[in-house]
Amino acid sequence: MIDIGYLFAAMAFIFALKLMNSPLTAKKGNRVAMIGMAVALVVTLFAPSIKPQNFMWIGVGLAIGFVGGYFPAKRVQMTAIPQMVALLNGLGGGAVALVALFEFLEANHLGHTGASVQSVTTVLSAIIGSISFAGSMIAFGKLQEILPGRPIGFKGQQGFNLALVIFITALSLAMLAFGQTNVALFIALLGASLVLGLTAVMPIGGADMPVVISLLNSFTGCAAGLAGFVLNNNALLIGGGLVGASGFILTLQMCVAMNRSLGNVLFSGMGSIVASTGDPTKPQKQPKSYSPEDVAILLSNANSVVIVPGYGMAVAQAQHQAKELAGKLMAMGVDVKYAVHPVAGRMPGHMNVLLAEADVPYEQLYELEQINPLFPETDVVLVVGANDVVNPAARYDKTSPIYGMPILDVDKARTVIVSKRSMNPGFAGVENELFLNDNTVMVFGNAKTTIAKISTALDQY
Amino acid sequence: MNDLATLIPIITIFILAIFVGLEVIAKVPQTLHTPLMSATNAIHGVILVGGLLILGKAEGIGMIVLGLAAVIFGTLNVVGGFVVTDRMLEMFKTKKRGGGK
Numbered sequence: 102m103i104d105i106g107y108l109f110a111a112m113a114f115i116f117a118l119k120l121m122n123s124p125l126t127a128k129k130g131n132r133v134a135m136i137g138m139a140v141a142l143v144v145t146l147f148a149p150s151i152k153p154q155n156f157m158w159i160g161v162g163l164a165i166g167f168v169g170g171y172f173p174a175k176r177v178q179m180t181a182i183p184q185m186v187a188l189l190n191g192l193g194g195g196a197v198a199l200v201a202l203f204e205f206l207e208a209n210h211l212g213h214t215g216a217s218v219q220s221v222t223t224v225l226s227a228i229i230g231s232i233s234f235a236g237s238m239i240a241f242g243k244l245q246e247i248l249p250g251r252p253i254g255f256k257g258q259q260g261f262n263l264a265l266v267i268f269i270t271a272l273s274l275a276m277l278a279f280g281q282t283n284v285a286l287f288i289a290l291l292g293a294s295l296v297l298g299l300t301a302v303m304p305i306g307g308a309d310m311p312v313v314i315s316l317l318n319s320f321t322g323c324a325a326g327l328a329g330f331v332l333n334n335n336a337l338l339i340g341g342g343l344v345g346a347s348g349f350i351l352t353l354q355m356c357v358a359m360n361r362s363l364g365n366v367l368f369s370g371m372g373s374i375v376a377s378t379g380d381p382t383k384p385q386k387q388p389k390s391y392s393p394e395d396v397a398i399l400l401s402n403a404n405s406v407v408i409v410p411g412y413g414m415a416v417a418q419a420q421h422q423a424k425e426l427a428g429k430l431m432a433m434g435v436d437v438k439y440a441v442h443p444v445a446g447r448m449p450g451h452m453n454v455l456l457a458e459a460d461v462p463y464e465q466l467y468e469l470e471q472i473n474p475l476f477p478e479t480d481v482v483l484v485v486g487a488n489d490v491v492n493p494a495a496r497y498d499k500t501s502p503i504y505g506m507p508i509l510d511v512d513k514a515r516t517v518i519v520s521k522r523s524m525n526p527g528f529a530g531v532e533n534e535l536f537l538n539d540n541t542v543m544v545f546g547n548a549k550t551t552i553a554k555i556s557t558a559l560d561q562y
Numbered sequence: 563m564n565d566l567a568t569l570i571p572i573i574t575i576f577i578l579a580i581f582v583g584l585e586v587i588a589k590v591p592q593t594l595h596t597p598l599m600s601a602t603n604a605i606h607g608v609i610l611v612g613g614l615l616i617l618g619k620a621e622g623i624g625m626i627v628l629g630l631a632a633v634i635f636g637t638l639n640v641v642g643g644f645v646v647t648d649r650m651l652e653m654f655k656t657k658k659r660g661g662g663k
Contacts, residue, residue: 166637
């Protein structure tokens with residue numbers, strides 16, 4: 102009976118993923134997955150191995166998890182969704198590691214010590230779960246800006262990581278060969294995996310965090326699937342296997358969208374530390390700084406305006422002001438378009454979500470391939486808090502960490518207005534020469550207040 | 563302790579699940595990358611099933627604490643994951659309506 106429930110859940114998961122391939126059916130897909138999950142959880146409660154006296158604890162755990170998960174997820178700002186996903190993924194990884202630890206201790210207690218498929222998968226799910234947990238926490242810290250978004254590392258970090266991988270492998274083999282009763286060894290294995298999670302993600306720049314989270318998501322799925330071997334449980338096997346595989350495909354697709362290889366994303370971090378120190382031979386130019394009023398004049402004289410939103414707009418929640426400004430310009434007969442870069446913000450699709458929230462008509466959103474040919478005929482581009490996705494260095498500077506990433510060619514427009522908090526480099530930690538171009542003017546300050554001021558100033562014209 | 567007869571079906575299921583996972587994700591539009599990641603994130607919360615099973619059989623305070631932590635983590639993953647995905651997809655609905663205006 103329980104396995105029938107699991108079969109239903111597995112079918113629901115597969116069907117849900119299928120539905121998630123199209124924006125039209127995606128919401129239904131998520132609901133289907135929810136139903137599948139609910140069925141899997143409910144039938145599990147009927148498992149004969151559950152002791153009646155432990156139901157109280159199960160109730161407590163579910164209640165805490167539900168309250169702790171539901172309300173923050175309901176309230177979290179749309180801009181903070183990426184770090185929320187990272188955090189939740191980490192918790193999932195942590196849960197896998199805890200299940201593995203439990204099973205290890207129990208097998209020990211029962212005297213099952215020989216190497217078996219169960220002991221191998223226990224060790225593997227513990228390792229992968231721990232890496233996912235620690236790595237996700239670092240990704241969360243970076244996106245939440247508790248940790249600096251720039252790559253952090255030390256000399257020989259990659260060597261250190263390699264050594265750690267070898268150490269973990271050796272430890273696992275040793276454990277499987279003869280040390281299975283050794284709890285300290287298992288704890289050491291968990292510890293080393295946690296450290297590897299930390300040191301592997303630390304040197305990766307914040308801009309690449311979506312890819313990292315997606316990969317760790319796939320890891321957690323794999324680990325959960327392996328835990329299915331340990332517990333001999335079909336729901337875990339199928340759910341975990343599905344996510345492990347589909348998460349990996351998704352990761353690769355994200356890399357393709359950024360025109361990077363997965364290896365490049367994971368291991369180029371140390372390189373960008375060197376590159377981001379900048380080129381000292383170039384003379385330091387000062388950017389032109391305009392007031393919001395000056396910007397309003399520029400805009401009112403334009404025939405066509407393209408708005409390029411970025412993370413700064415998301416942070417400042419300036420999408421409503423941007424839409425208001427666009428509305429005024431359109432009322433003045435200006436042609437207004439929005440250019441959405443696939444990886445603008447912190448997650449692919451981030452900008453679409455925000456602009457949709459502000460009720461920006463879908464027809465005004467242009468994707469990279471559609472808008473780039475139009476820039477040379479555009480009078481004014483208004484960049485709102487975007488940086489790396491408009492950095493011309495991506496086109497030619499081979500030393501730049503963002504080299505090769507498709508960018509919005511805003512520098513080809515007649516005038517570029519950049520609304521930004523400061524001259525600080527973007528998330529990838531790279532200077533942006535666009536800001537120093539002759540046809541670029543900067544307007545400093547919080548995006549929301551700046552856009553609102555421009556909008557007010559525009560009323561005079 | 564797992565003899566081959568019980569092992570083969572498990573391995574079969576796992577490998578088939580991986581193949582389905584590889585196939586089910588076709589070329590996804592970029593706007594759906596984040597929601598899809600979030601949804602798969604919620605689905606691997608199925609580890610909560612494992613959490614429930616271990617907490618159910620736990621004996622002694624140490625093991626109960628371990629199991630409880632696993633259940634809490636797993637529930638957070640499931641509930642938070644689905645709610646966040648749902649909210650993200652809610653935005654797409656708004657967009658369609660906005661586009662129709």
